[in-house]
Every structure is written in C-alpha cells, then in structure tokens.
Amino acid sequence: MKIRRxxxxxxxxxxxxxxxxxxxxxxxxxxxxxxxxxxxxYIVTHQSRELGSLEGVVPEKLGEEILARMGIDERPKAAVPMSEKEFRIFLKDRTLSVSLPGGHLVDEQIRRRPFFFHLNVLHLNHAKGLWTWYADIYALGLLILALTGIFIIPGKKGLGGRGRILLILGFVVPAVFLLLTLL
Amino acid sequence: MKRAILFLSLGLFILTASAQAADVTKYGQGVSLDKATPVAELLAHPGEYMGKTVRVDGLITAGCKKRGCWIQISDDKGNGVRVKVEDGVIVFPPTSIGHNASAEGVFSGIPRAAVEKKHKEQEGEKHEACDAKPSGEMIYFIQGTGALIES
Known part of the structure; x- marks a missing residue:
C-alpha cells in the first residue's frame, strides 16, 4: 500500500x-x-507590383532606385544582382525581387506565426543548450507518468481487467502500424 | 517555497540568456576549413570537388521557409549553390536570408532527371520553389554539416 501511495x-x-x-x-x-x-x-506573403522600367539605371544605383520607387527608407541588409535579369534587395524579414529591366517586383514578407512559433521553438528544441537538458528531464517525467499511471488503480479497473486490455491495445496499435508500414 | 520560486526564476533567466543570439551564430558543426572555395569555381569545375568537403562564403539569397532545411549561398555575381542539411538536425531560420554566411559540407550532385522524376511522382504535393539555378544535366549542392551566419 505504501508503494501505491x-x-x-x-x-x-x-x-x-x-x-x-x-x-x-x-x-x-x-x-x-x-x-x-x-x-x-512563419507566415510568408507575396505581393506583386510594377515599378516601371529600370532601363538605363546604372547597376550601382539599382538598389537605391528600387527602394525610392517603393518609398522605403530602410537600410537594406544587402542588395545584389542575382543574374542579368533579376535584382534582389534584402530587408529585415522582407525580400524584394525585381525583374530587369521591366521592373516587375515581388515583395516577399515573412513574419513569425503568432503563438505557434514560440511553441515550436520549445517542442523542436531550437533553443538547444540548457533547454535540451530540461526537455530530457521532461521526457523522463513522461516516462514516470506512464509507468506510475499503469499501477495507480488496483483491481478490475486496473491491471486486473480493463486497464490490462487498454494497455495491450496501446502496444498493439503502433505495432500493427509498424508492421503494415514496413511490410 | 520562496526559495524554490527564486531558483526557478534564476533557472528560467539562464535558459533565456543562453538562447540569445551572438553576432555570429553557429549551426551544426560550424566550419572547420580555413579557406573557402568560390561558388563560381565549384560550379565551373564540379568534377574536381565532387565528394570533397568544401567551404563556401557568401550571401544567403534564399532559404527553406518551412523546415529551414536549406539555404542558398551566392557570390556577388549571382552564382549560387544550395546547402542542404538534414531536416530537423540543423534548422536555418528564414530571417537569415540576406545575411553573410560561411557553410561547409560535402559537394555533391544528382542527375536533374532523377529530381524531375521524383517531383513528378510527388505531383499534387506542395513543393517549395527552387531558387537555385543549376545548369546542365546535374544539380549540384552541398550536403551541409554546419554554417556560421552573421546577424
């Protein structure tokens, strides 16, 4: 009885x-x-826009000109030609891809998906470091929860009856799934 | 009880502090080679580098926004090579796009036909657009083992 307690x-x-x-x-x-x-x-959005022809704009001034036409005064992280036909500007959480010389622009913006992003950081252990250890402790806690849960109720509703059937079913379902997947 | 709360708060503070990013963030094993191979050189003479561990330096011009499983590193001429990492083992945040980086891994190539066949088989599923610009019959990439990304 003391053990069950x-x-x-x-x-x-x-x-x-x-x-x-x-x-x-x-x-x-x-x-x-x-x-x-x-x-x-993340929530990724794409918006298209026509900037007008960029023909004649010297390559060194392309980034500046595109930002000016967009009305953006943010300093870009980088602005580079991807090819002769494409110029890309990297802003904070935003990428502007511009077709040359036509000026068709695709504005890609990215932002964290509220709520889920933070839950996923914890679940997928993006934080690494000490969180890895805490997650290990949590896993150990789950193991203890599972094992102690089996022995909480004695008698017919426990391992002596209903509990035993459910416990076996709990093994059978993933086992059958594995067999079906691997065969 | 108060002492327990104090220790718990201290633990949470340490956890939070350890998650703060530095100026350069290391992913996976980082980079070990001192010298980088220019991306243009890799793409011009792929046979010489096939199966070898290489390091590339450049700007991250694209990346996987769902799983963070690849980034494309480009030089200032627009030559880009994709660095593919194992899903979930290394996760590149999409916010790293536009930052300078060094990445390392084994230079590899797969026949374009094989990739196209796989995509055809999976038709109907959603695929992220490939920003890489492979040419010829092979698609070249780096099986990444690590990277250093400037913030």
Whole structure:
C-alpha cells in the first residue's frame, strides 16, 4: 500500500508540474505533423507590383532606385544582382525581387506565426543548450507518468481487467502500424 | 517555497540568456576549413570537388521557409549553390536570408532527371520553389554539416 501511495504522489505531482509543457508539446506536435500542408512557424506573403522600367539605371544605383520607387527608407541588409535579369534587395524579414529591366517586383514578407512559433521553438528544441537538458528531464517525467499511471488503480479497473486490455491495445496499435508500414 | 520560486526564476533567466543570439551564430558543426572555395569555381569545375568537403562564403539569397532545411549561398555575381542539411538536425531560420554566411559540407550532385522524376511522382504535393539555378544535366549542392551566419 505504501508503494501505491508513492506512485500516486509521484504521478500527481509530476503531472501537475509538466501539465503546461505537455499542452505545449501536444499543440506543437499537431502543428508540425502537418508541415506539408502549412508553415507552422512563419507566415510568408507575396505581393506583386510594377515599378516601371529600370532601363538605363546604372547597376550601382539599382538598389537605391528600387527602394525610392517603393518609398522605403530602410537600410537594406544587402542588395545584389542575382543574374542579368533579376535584382534582389534584402530587408529585415522582407525580400524584394525585381525583374530587369521591366521592373516587375515581388515583395516577399515573412513574419513569425503568432503563438505557434514560440511553441515550436520549445517542442523542436531550437533553443538547444540548457533547454535540451530540461526537455530530457521532461521526457523522463513522461516516462514516470506512464509507468506510475499503469499501477495507480488496483483491481478490475486496473491491471486486473480493463486497464490490462487498454494497455495491450496501446502496444498493439503502433505495432500493427509498424508492421503494415514496413511490410 | 520562496526559495524554490527564486531558483526557478534564476533557472528560467539562464535558459533565456543562453538562447540569445551572438553576432555570429553557429549551426551544426560550424566550419572547420580555413579557406573557402568560390561558388563560381565549384560550379565551373564540379568534377574536381565532387565528394570533397568544401567551404563556401557568401550571401544567403534564399532559404527553406518551412523546415529551414536549406539555404542558398551566392557570390556577388549571382552564382549560387544550395546547402542542404538534414531536416530537423540543423534548422536555418528564414530571417537569415540576406545575411553573410560561411557553410561547409560535402559537394555533391544528382542527375536533374532523377529530381524531375521524383517531383513528378510527388505531383499534387506542395513543393517549395527552387531558387537555385543549376545548369546542365546535374544539380549540384552541398550536403551541409554546419554554417556560421552573421546577424
């Protein structure tokens, strides 16, 4: 009985402590699972615009001229010719690609997807460093939660009956999936 | 209890501080070679560099905005080579586009036909546009092991 009491206490306290992070990982998990269908981290937008002909503008002045026609006074990170037919200007979170000499401009802007970006930073361990260790501790916590969860309820609703069936099913589902995938 | 909260706050502060970016951010193993090979040289004589570890320096002119799994490094003439990294192992943020970088990895090439066939097979799925400008029958890229990106 003393062991079961310890198990319950462990399960309860670890469960409380990691509840928030579990929600973070779960939401981010669903978000990144569907990365083929959407960008879970960034919102990327493209807008086209005609700047007018840039014929005759000397290459050294192209960047300046394009920014002036766009009415942008931000200092670019870089402005480079990508080829004879394309000039690119890199601004903060924004890239202007201009066709030469016609002046067709594609304005690509990128911003963090609110809420999801930050959850994904934690879930995908982009922070690295100390967060790696904390994530390891969290994984250990989940392991303890799973193992203690099995033994919380005694009797027919526990491992003696319903619990045992659910536990076996929990093994069978991924095992069958693996078999079907690998065969 | 107060002491526990104090320690927890201190821990969170250290975690946050460790996540702050420096002037140059290292990705993966960074770069180990002292000398960079010009991108134009790689593309002009790919056979000489195939399978060899090379370092390229230049401007990041494009990148994968979904998975952060590649960047394109270009020289000032617009010659670009894609640095492809293993998904999830190294993640280049799209905000690195427009910054100077050094990247290192094994110079590789795959037949264009194989890539086109794969894309055809996956028709219907969404693919990111390829900004690289490969020419000829082969598509050249660097299997990246690391990079240093200026912020």
């Amino acid at each position: 310890t198990i319950i206490v462990l399960h309860r306290d670890i469960g409380y402590f990691f509840a928030a992070l579990t929600v973070v990982y779960a939401i981010s998990g669903i978000a990144v699972n569907h990365v083929d269908d959407w960008n879970p981290n």
